[in-house]
Amino acid sequence: MSAATANSVAGTLAHTELVVDGLRCASCIAKLEHGLAAQGVGVARVNFTTKRLQIAHAPGLATDAIIGAVKRLGFEAHVLADAAPTGSESKRLAQALAVASFAAMNVMLLSVSVWSGADGATRTLFHWLSALIALPAIAYAGRPFFVSAWRALRQGRTNMDVPISIGVALTCAMSLYETVTGGPHAYFDGAIMLLAFLLGGRLLDSVMRQRAQDAVTSLLRKLPDDVRVLGPEGEIRSMPVAAIVPGMRVLVPAGDRIGVDGIVEAGTSDVDRSIVTGESVPEPVTIGGTVLAGTFNLTSPLTIIATAAASDTVIADIARLMAAAGQHKSRYVRIADRASRLYAPAVHLLAALSLAGWLIAGAGWHQALLIAVAVLIITCPCALGLAVPVAQVVASGALMRRGVLVRDGAALEKLAAADTVLLDKTGTVTLGQLVPMAGVPETPRERSILLALALATRHPHARAIAAMLEAEGVRPATASDLHEVVGSGVEGEFDRDVARLGRQAWTAPRDRTQCTDAVTTCFAIGDGSVHNIRFADAPRPDAIEATARLKTLGLDVQFLSGDSWTVVEPLARQLGIFARAHLSPADKHEAVQRLERAGKRVLMVGDGVNDGPALKAASVGMSPATASDVGRQAADILFFGERLMPVPIAVAAARRTMRVVRQNFALAIGYNLLAVPLAIAGQVTPLVAALAMSCSSILVVVNALRLRRAAR
Amino acid sequence: MSVVAVLIPIALLLGLLGLAAFLWASSSGQFDDLDGAALRILIDDGPQAGQRDE
Numbered sequence: 097m098s099a100a101t102a103n104s105v106a107g108t109l110a111h112t113e114l115v116v117d118g119l120r121c122a123s124c125i126a127k128l129e130h131g132l133a134a135q136g137v138g139v140a141r142v143n144f145t146t147k148r149l150q151i152a153h154a155p156g157l158a159t160d161a162i163i164g165a166v167k168r169l170g171f172e173a174h175v176l177a178d179a180a181p182t183g184s185e186s187k188r189l190a191q192a193l194a195v196a197s198f199a200a201m202n203v204m205l206l207s208v209s210v211w212s213g214a215d216g217a218t219r220t221l222f223h224w225l226s227a228l229i230a231l232p233a234i235a236y237a238g239r240p241f242f243v244s245a246w247r248a249l250r251q252g253r254t255n256m257d258v259p260i261s262i263g264v265a266l267t268c269a270m271s272l273y274e275t276v277t278g279g280p281h282a283y284f285d286g287a288i289m290l291l292a293f294l295l296g297g298r299l300l301d302s303v304m305r306q307r308a309q310d311a312v313t314s315l316l317r318k319l320p321d322d323v324r325v326l327g328p329e330g331e332i333r334s335m336p337v338a339a340i341v342p343g344m345r346v347l348v349p350a351g352d353r354i355g356v357d358g359i360v361e362a363g364t365s366d367v368d369r370s371i372v373t374g375e376s377v378p379e380p381v382t383i384g385g386t387v388l389a390g391t392f393n394l395t396s397p398l399t400i401i402a403t404a405a406a407s408d409t410v411i412a413d414i415a416r417l418m419a420a421a422g423q424h425k426s427r428y429v430r431i432a433d434r435a436s437r438l439y440a441p442a443v444h445l446l447a448a449l450s451l452a453g454w455l456i457a458g459a460g461w462h463q464a465l466l467i468a469v470a471v472l473i474i475t476c477p478c479a480l481g482l483a484v485p486v487a488q489v490v491a492s493g494a495l496m497r498r499g500v501l502v503r504d505g506a507a508l509e510k511l512a513a514a515d516t517v518l519l520d521k522t523g524t525v526t527l528g529q530l531v532p533m534a535g536v537p538e539t540p541r542e543r544s545i546l547l548a549l550a551l552a553t554r555h556p557h558a559r560a561i562a563a564m565l566e567a568e569g570v571r572p573a574t575a576s577d578l579h580e581v582v583g584s585g586v587e588g589e590f591d592r593d594v595a596r597l598g599r600q601a602w603t604a605p606r607d608r609t610q611c612t613d614a615v616t617t618c619f620a621i622g623d624g625s626v627h628n629i630r631f632a633d634a635p636r637p638d639a640i641e642a643t644a645r646l647k648t649l650g651l652d653v654q655f656l657s658g659d660s661w662t663v664v665e666p667l668a669r670q671l672g673i674f675a676r677a678h679l680s681p682a683d684k685h686e687a688v689q690r691l692e693r694a695g696k697r698v699l700m701v702g703d704g705v706n707d708g709p710a711l712k713a714a715s716v717g718m719s720p721a722t723a724s725d726v727g728r729q730a731a732d733i734l735f736f737g738e739r740l741m742p743v744p745i746a747v748a749a750a751r752r753t754m755r756v757v758r759q760n761f762a763l764a765i766g767y768n769l770l771a772v773p774l775a776i777a778g779q780v781t782p783l784v785a786a787l788a789m790s791c792s793s794i795l796v797v798v799n800a801l802r803l804r805r806a807a808r
Numbered sequence: 809m810s811v812v813a814v815l816i817p818i819a820l821l822l823g824l825l826g827l828a829a830f831l832w833a834s835s836s837g838q839f840d841d842l843d844g845a846a847l848r849i850l851i852d853d854g855p856q857a858g859q860r861d862e
Binding site for chain 2: 201229
C-alpha cells in the first residue's frame with residue numbers, strides 16, 4: 097500500500113475506470129478491492145451493477161499494469177470502449193420526478209379540501225398555497241419538456257412536448273389569474289400531476305435505454321491499436337496501427353491479434369480468421385502466405401510485410417460498408433412519434449376551435465379561455481406518453497431475464513414487423529467453437545496426460561480438448577518436461593514416456609492414416625497407438641426447434657454463410673431451410689438490401705465482423721453476446737447463452753409488446769373520445785379531469801404489466 | 809381554522825424533509841450500485857477495511 101498511500105496524501109491521484117468480467121458475488125468484490133490494495137495498485141471501488149472498477153492510483157501507473165494486477169486476481173479487465181458518463185439523464189429525471197410528485201401530493205391535499213366545499217377566504221388561501229408549491233415545482237420539473245418543445249418550435253416542427261408545454265403554461269397563467277381574482281377554479285393540481293405522470297414515463301424509458309447501454313459498453317473491448325515494427329537496423333518499435341505504411345515489417349507474437357494486412361516473411365503458424373470470414377477452423381499460413389488485419393495469430397510468432405495502410409485493410413473496408421449501410425437504413429419512424437405527429441396538431445386545433453366556438457357563442461374571454469385550457473389539459477397525452485415506454489420496459493425486463501438484451505425500445509417495434517430471418521452459420525446457428533467429436537482416448541491415464549498437454553498451449557484445438565476434459569472432471573497429469581514446439585504441437589514427458597499432441601507429421605511420423613485435414617489433431621504416447629481427434633463446429637443444441645418455431649411464427653427463414661457449400665449443406669438440410677454459401681461481407685450486405693428493397697422487413701442474425709454490414713442494413717439485427725465487437729456494435733438486440741431459442745422468443749415477445757402498445761393507444765384515445773366532448777361542452781370540473789387522467793394512466797400501466805411473462 | 813395554520817406548514821415541512829433527503833441521496837451516489845450494496849453487507853471486513861485479503 098506504499099505508493100498509493102503516499103500519493104493520496106499528496107492529493108495527486110489519477111483515476112482509471114475499467115470494465116471487469118467475472119464478477120459474480122460478494123467475495124469477488126472483496127477479493128478485487130482488497131487484492132488491488134494489497135498489491136499497492138491503489139484504492140479500488142467496484143460498482144457491481146455496471147460491472148465497473150474505479151481505481152485511484154499513482155499518476156505514473158500505466159493502464160496495462162492495472163489490468164495485469166486485476167488478471168493476477170483472476171478477473172479479466174478491459175478499458176472502457178466508450179468512456180461517456182452514463183446515468184446522468186436518469187438521475188436528473190428521477191430528481192425532477194421526486195419534486196413533481198412531492199408538489200402533486202401536497203397540492204392534491206389542498207385541492208381535495210377545496211372540492212369538498214371550502215370557499216371564501218379559505219379557498220383563496222388554499223389556492224395561494226397551491227400556487228406557492230406548484231409554480232416553483234413546475235418551473236423545475238417541467239424543464240425537460242419546455243426545453244424539448246422550444247427546440248422543436250425553433251426548427252419549425254412540433255412534437256408531443258409542445259402541447260404539454262403550452263397546456264401547462266396556459267393552465268398556470270389561468271390558475272394564477274383565478275387565484276388573484278379569488279375565482280372558484282384553480283388547475284394547479286392538474287398541471288403538476290400531468291408533469292409527474294409524464295416524468296414517470298420518461299424515467300422508465302431512460303432507465304431502460306441506460307441499462308441496455310451499460311451492458312453493451314461493458315461487452316465492448318478496445319482493440320489493441322499498437323503494433324511492433326521491425327526497423328531497418330533490426331530494432332523493434334511500438335507504433336500506432338494508423339502510422340503503418342506498406343512495406344513495413346511487423347512482428348506478431350503468438351496469441352496476438354494481427355494489426356495489418358500483409359504477406360508472411362518469416363515463420364509458420366495457424367491463423368484464426370473467424371472474425372473476417374466466419375470460418376472457425378484455424379488456417380495454416382507459411383512464408384509467402386497472406387494474413388488479414390483483425391485475425392488472430394495462434395501458434396508461433398510471424399514476421400509480416402505490410403501490404404496496405406491501416407485505412408485500406410479488409411477490416412477498414414467492412415467498417416466503411418457498415419457506415420454506409422447505417423445511413424441507408426430504412427426510414428423508420430417510431431410509433432410514438434407517428435402518433436404525436438397526428439396528435440399534437442389535432443390537440444391544438446381542438447383547443448383553438450373550442451375557444452373560438454365559445455367566443456362566437458357569446459361567452460366571455462375568461463370562460464372561453466378556461467374551457468380551452470380544460471380541453472388542452474384533458475387531451476394532454478398522459479396515457480399516450482406512458483403507452484409505449486411502459487410496455488417496452490416491462491417487455492425488455494422480461495426478455496432480459498431470458499437472456500435477451502434489447503439495446504433500444506425501437507428495436508422491439510422493428511422486430512415485431514420482421515417477416516424474413518437471415519441466419520449466419522458460424523457462431524450463430526453453430527456455437528462457433530470447435531468441439532472434439534471423436535477419437536478422444538478412453539483410459540484415465542491417457543486422458544490426464546492429454547489434458548496436461550492441452551493446457552500447455554493456446555491453439556483452439558487444444559483449448560477445446562481441455563475444456564471438454566475439464567468439464568468431465570479429469571485432472572492433468574504432472575509432466576517432467578512440458579514444452580511447445582513452434583508450428584508443430586506440444587510435447588511432454590510423463591513417467592519416462594514422451595507424449596505428443598499436435599500435427600500428424602510430427603506427432604506420429606510413421607503413421608500415415610487419415611490424420612491429414614485441418615479439423616484433426618493427433619495424440620500419441622511413446623510408441624503406443626495414435627489417437628486422431630476430430631473436431632467439428634457443433635450446432636447450438638436447440639437449433640432445429642428454434643428454426644421450426646421461427647417458421648411457425650410465419651417468418652421466412654434463410655441461411656447466409658461465408659463458409660463453403662460442403663459445410664453449409666448438411667446443416668441446411670438438417671434444419672430444412674434455404675441456404676446460400678460462400679458469401680463475402682459485401683454479398684451478405686447485398687442480399688439483405690435486395691430483400692429490403694423488395695419490401696421485406698429483414699431480421700439478420702449474425703455474429704462475425706463479416707456480418708456487420710448486413711446487420712446494419714437489415715431492419716433489425718440480432719447477435720449472440722459472444723460475437724465479435726463489430727457484430728455486437730451493429731446489432732440492435734443481443735442474446736446470451738448457448739441456445740438459439742432466444743431469437744424466436746424475442747420475436748414473439750416483440751409482437752406481444754406491440755399488441756399491448758396498440759391496446760394502450762386504443763385505451764388512451766378512447767378516453768379522449770369520451771372526455772374531450774365533455775370538456776368542449778364546458779362540463780368538466782377539475783375533479784373529473786384529474787380522476788379521468790389518473791384512471792387512464794393507471795389502466796395503461798396495468799395493461800403493460802401483463803407483458804411480464806411475455807418472453808416465452 | 810387556526811389548526812390549519814399549524815398543520816399545513818408541518819405537513820409541508822415533513823414532505824420537504826423527505827424530498828431533500830431523496831435529492832441528497834440521489835446526488836451523493838447512494839443509488840449508483842444497488843446490486844453491489846446488497847452484496848457488500850456480506851463482505852466480512854476486519855476492524856481495518858482494506859487490509860485483509862482472503
